[in-house]
Structure formats: structure tokens, C-alpha cells
Amino acid sequence: MDAGSKGRSLKVQPGNFRDRLGALPADDLTHGLFPYPARLLRHIPRYFLTMERSLAPSAVIDPFCGSGTVLVEAALQGLKALGIDQNPMAALISRVKTTPLPPGSLEAAGRSVIEAANKANSARATAQSLAPWYSPEHLADLSYIRDSVQDVADFEIKRGLELAFALTARSASQTDRRIPVPVRANHVQGQRSEVASIFEEFLRQVLFVSNKVDRLPKNWPQPQVLNADARSSDPWKTLIGQGSVVLLSSPPYGAAQKYVRSTSLESAWLGFIDDRGPIGIEQGSIGREHIRAQHRAPNLSSLDGLLVADELRDLRNRSATRADIYDHYYLDMMKVFQNAAALDNMDEVVLVAGTNVVAGTLMETHEHLSEMISSLGFRLVEVFQDEIRGRTLLTRRKGDAQPARAEYVHRFVRQDAATSTIFVK
Ligand SMILES: C[S@@+](CC[C@H](N)C(=O)[O-])C[C@H]1O[C@@H](n2cnc3c(N)ncnc32)[C@H](O)[C@@H]1O
Structure with a gap:
């Protein structure tokens, strides 16, 4: 199978990260502290944070840190880490998971x-x-x-x-x-x-x-967690002067708000949301199930020349509402990637993303995101497939059947980074 777009083509490395690394208990240390939706398999950050490199990264950023899986794994490797998440419950979970306290x-x-x-x-x-x-x-x-x-x-x-x-x-x-x-x-x-x-x-x-x-190592580099919007450039400034930085993240899905809604009772108890419900938080979140009329018809110029712009045009012919939702999704993700690319020391990107069925058609979201990152001066160096719990992938593009969820990990290095030729496993 090939991955890549716009003439780029790379072999997808099949398999799964559980086999690559062997057993890692899901509830080790503070992993498994809270049942946050769409948690990342801890094997994935472990693999990419321990792989051999001539020049090791000194800091890791996860701009969609959710419940902090990447942050825990980064700190375990002695790396500085910054997590950003717009959901206050996610920020709370990530902070608790990464803050050692005096035992007892x-x-x-x-x-x-x-x-x-x-x-x-x-x-x-x-x-x-x-x-x-x-x-x-x-x-x-x-x-x-x-x-x-x-x-x-x-x-x-x-x-x-x-x-x-x-x-x-x-x-x-x-x-x-x-x-x-x-x-x-x-x-x-x-x-x-x-x-x-x-x-x-x-x-x-x-x-x-x-x-x-109480089991957290007392001397680990405590990650920083910001409850902020990754589309804003401000939180990213925390990384200026941190040495070579790796972005390692699993972004939100295009049409999902379950992160906020699945924690809405807890958020209401803790005062993160009021009686109007999670609407305020949902408005700042990337990926949405519904869209209001005033949020329609965004300007797509930042996606000009990319295959995703064609796909969005096709989608508009099938469903205007879905097209509105996905226009915003890709524009939002582009803002996040632009923030990453604006940092001179952002040398490497590892992105975990999958496919979605949109208006009855399979959308290769991971490929679109990959193309967007490449357009900002990063070179795709490897693509892995992670077989999700043994389910097979759906290959046909149209049809009624729901495809099994497929997940891919794309790794990029900065084109002009001194390190780009030596990030070889
Ligand atoms: C797939 S989840 C990440 C899960 C995480 N890797 C874990 O292991 O728990 C995506 C996250 O992106 C967050 N998110 C959505 N929109 C955001 C935004 N504008 N800025 C920052 N985070 C956002 C969601 O709140 C959610 O926690």
C-alpha cells in the first residue's frame, strides 16, 4: 500500500505498535487514570520517543494532549514536554497525571x-x-x-x-x-x-x-500543561528556545465533539461549564457535529493547491452541511500546523490520524493532514499503519458499509533542519 499525496509516495509499514514494542501495561504509572475518549495507545509515543536518532529531541509538544498519554511517556524519557488542550477536563487530567506529589x-x-x-x-x-x-x-x-x-x-x-x-x-x-x-x-x-x-x-x-x-518518579521533568486553543499562536511561544522540538499528537476527528460532551457532567460539577451546557467549550474545539449558519462559507485560500481543496469541493456537491464542517476542520488544522511550522526549532512531526466516512464516502483524513504538513516545509519520512484491534481495513471508497477504523502514523522532518538527514531509525 502506498501513502502520500501530490506525487510523493512512501510504503506504508504494516503491523501494529503492540507487536513492535511488546507488552506495556495500559494502567502503568498514571496511565489509565481517567477514561478519556480516543486515548492514544501509549506504545506509539514510546516507540517514537525511544527510537534511535543521531540528534535527540530535547522537548516534545502535544497540541491536542487530551488525557496526557504523550506527556507521561515524554517525561518518562526525561524529555521536557508541553501539552495544550482546549477542554478544561483534559487539562485537569493531564496535570494530575504528570504532577508528582509527596507520598500520602x-x-x-x-x-x-x-x-x-x-x-x-x-x-x-x-x-x-x-x-x-x-x-x-x-x-x-x-x-x-x-x-x-x-x-x-x-x-x-x-x-x-x-x-x-x-x-x-x-x-x-x-x-x-x-x-x-x-x-x-x-x-x-x-x-x-x-x-x-x-x-x-x-x-x-x-x-x-x-x-x-504516588508512583510517579519524583525527579522527572514535569510537563507543562496549558488549557488553551492550539489555533492561537500564544501557547506555542512557550517552546521558543527549548532546543530541538518534536510534535507528537493525535488530533481531534473532523466531526466529533465527544471529548467535551463525554465529560460534561464532571465539567458542570467543577464549574468548567454552566447551565448553558458545553456550548462555549465546543465552539472553540476543532471538529464538530453541527454547524451554525453564521459559521458557514469560510475562506479556503490557505488550502489552495492541495488535494483536500478538491475533496472539499466534491463533498459540497454531496452535502453542504458536511462540507461546512470539514472546511472548518481542515482550516483549523492548517492554523495549528502553521503555528508549529512558525517555530524554528520544530524539527520533527509525528502525527497519528485515521480515516473517516463522510456523507457515505471514505475520507483519507490522515493523507490530507500529511499533505498539509508537507506543504509547510516538512518532509514525510515514514508511514506506519496501526492495525486497530485486529480489524481489517475497508478499501473501497464508496458503499454503505462502515469501514473498520484504520489509524496511520506519519513522521516528518523539517526540510531545512540540520537534523533532517540523520533522523533515521
Ligand atoms: C484524539 S484527542 C487526544 C487524546 C490524547 N492523545 C490522549 O491520549 O488522551 C484530541 C484532543 O484535541 C482537543 N482539542 C480539540 N480542539 C482543540 C483546540 N482548538 N485546541 C487544543 N485542543 C483541542 C480535544 O479536547 C481532545 O482532547
Whole structure:
């Protein structure tokens, strides 16, 4: 199979990263701390951060860091790392996963929170949108604990407790466990919350989080995490003067908002969103399921001359709404890549992306993103296919069948980087 566009052609290296690296426990260290959607397989950053290079990178950026898989792996290799994510829940998870704390401190603080919450007899206001998801008793107990967590003075400990609280709020909600976004559970056993005591559940989650955080190496280079929009150039300035930088990331999908919606209850509890719901966060997020009329008809000139511009024109003939959504997606991704290319020390890019079915047709999103990066002065050096859990790939371009999800990893080096000829495995 070949990959690449505009005359470039590279052999795709088949296989999967589990086989390339062997077993790596999914819940090692702080991995697996929170069930964030579309988490990256930790083998992928491990592979690219440990591969042989003549000139090793000194810093890693993940502009879509989600729950911090790349950041944990980078710090484990002793590399400086910067994570950006526009979803406040993602930033919280990434921060907790990468911040070592004095052993036992989180557990001690969690027990004090429970003691204070037990004594409370009134609670601060809670978003009305939360009420349908909990019994009145659970709602009241969660409010007491949330208030008492928010009174914790040490901000690093407070974040750990906020995450334990988010896990508690998640497991106590009457949502259908089989669906990633909150959907009301039917009264069928196993589909709804079985939490009897919020206080006991919170203690269980505090012990779970502290157990994992206590295992973080104390001397590792703590990654920086910014809750920001990767389309803005500001967060990228943090990397100026950091030596040779590698961008390693799995970007959002074109038509997905599940990152924000799947964590909407936790976000409402922690005050990241109000009663209007996650709309504010969703508007800043790349990839969307719906588009408002005022956001239509963007100027596509930054994609001029690229194959994706033709594909977007074709798509417009089939579905104007889908075309609006994907116009914005590729323009947004172009802004992110332009921010990367604007940094002189951005020497290498490793991108994990897949395919999507859009208006009944398979779209090779990974190839389009690859072409966009290449157009900014990066040279594609290798492409790997990651077989996703043994499913086969769909090769036909049209048809009713949903294709199995395919994922590809593209690696690029800066054309003019002194390092470009020596990034060879
Ligand atoms: C595929 S997920 C990344 C998952 C991550 N690799 C992990 O292992 O958890 C894509 C992420 O991009 C984030 N995102 C979407 N739009 C963004 C934007 N404008 N700026 C920064 N992050 C954004 C989403 O919130 C989501 O967390």
C-alpha cells in the first residue's frame, strides 16, 4: 500500500505498535487514570520517543494532549514536554497525571475533605443541569464534597482531589455505562450506577488516584500543561528556545465533539461549564457535529493547491452541511500546523490520524493532514499503519458499509533542519 499525496509516495509499514514494542501495561504509572475518549495507545509515543536518532529531541509538544498519554511517556524519557488542550477536563487530567506529589499527601487531604464535608449542613449552588442525573441524596452529598475540595489551599493537591471527585461524580451518575456521552440509563441492572455511599465512593477514588500519583518518579521533568486553543499562536511561544522540538499528537476527528460532551457532567460539577451546557467549550474545539449558519462559507485560500481543496469541493456537491464542517476542520488544522511550522526549532512531526466516512464516502483524513504538513516545509519520512484491534481495513471508497477504523502514523522532518538527514531509525 502506498501513502502520500501530490506525487510523493512512501510504503506504508504494516503491523501494529503492540507487536513492535511488546507488552506495556495500559494502567502503568498514571496511565489509565481517567477514561478519556480516543486515548492514544501509549506504545506509539514510546516507540517514537525511544527510537534511535543521531540528534535527540530535547522537548516534545502535544497540541491536542487530551488525557496526557504523550506527556507521561515524554517525561518518562526525561524529555521536557508541553501539552495544550482546549477542554478544561483534559487539562485537569493531564496535570494530575504528570504532577508528582509527596507520598500520602493526597490521601491525607482526601480524608480531611471527607471530614469537613461530613460536618457541612449547607452547600453552594450546583448547576441545575446536574439534578436529573443523580438521586437527591447523592446530589447533596456530592455538593458537600465538591465544596470542601474547592476549599483546599494547595492547588496541586486540590487538582488531584478534583479528579477523584470527577471520577466519583461519574460513577454515581444515572447514565448508561455503555454509551460514552451522558444518556439516561434504563432501569436494567449493570447499566446504571450502583454507588451506595458518595462518601465511600469518594474515598475509593481518592485512594485510586493517590495510589497512581504516588508512583510517579519524583525527579522527572514535569510537563507543562496549558488549557488553551492550539489555533492561537500564544501557547506555542512557550517552546521558543527549548532546543530541538518534536510534535507528537493525535488530533481531534473532523466531526466529533465527544471529548467535551463525554465529560460534561464532571465539567458542570467543577464549574468548567454552566447551565448553558458545553456550548462555549465546543465552539472553540476543532471538529464538530453541527454547524451554525453564521459559521458557514469560510475562506479556503490557505488550502489552495492541495488535494483536500478538491475533496472539499466534491463533498459540497454531496452535502453542504458536511462540507461546512470539514472546511472548518481542515482550516483549523492548517492554523495549528502553521503555528508549529512558525517555530524554528520544530524539527520533527509525528502525527497519528485515521480515516473517516463522510456523507457515505471514505475520507483519507490522515493523507490530507500529511499533505498539509508537507506543504509547510516538512518532509514525510515514514508511514506506519496501526492495525486497530485486529480489524481489517475497508478499501473501497464508496458503499454503505462502515469501514473498520484504520489509524496511520506519519513522521516528518523539517526540510531545512540540520537534523533532517540523520533522523533515521
Ligand atoms: C484524539 S484527542 C487526544 C487524546 C490524547 N492523545 C490522549 O491520549 O488522551 C484530541 C484532543 O484535541 C482537543 N482539542 C480539540 N480542539 C482543540 C483546540 N482548538 N485546541 C487544543 N485542543 C483541542 C480535544 O479536547 C481532545 O482532547
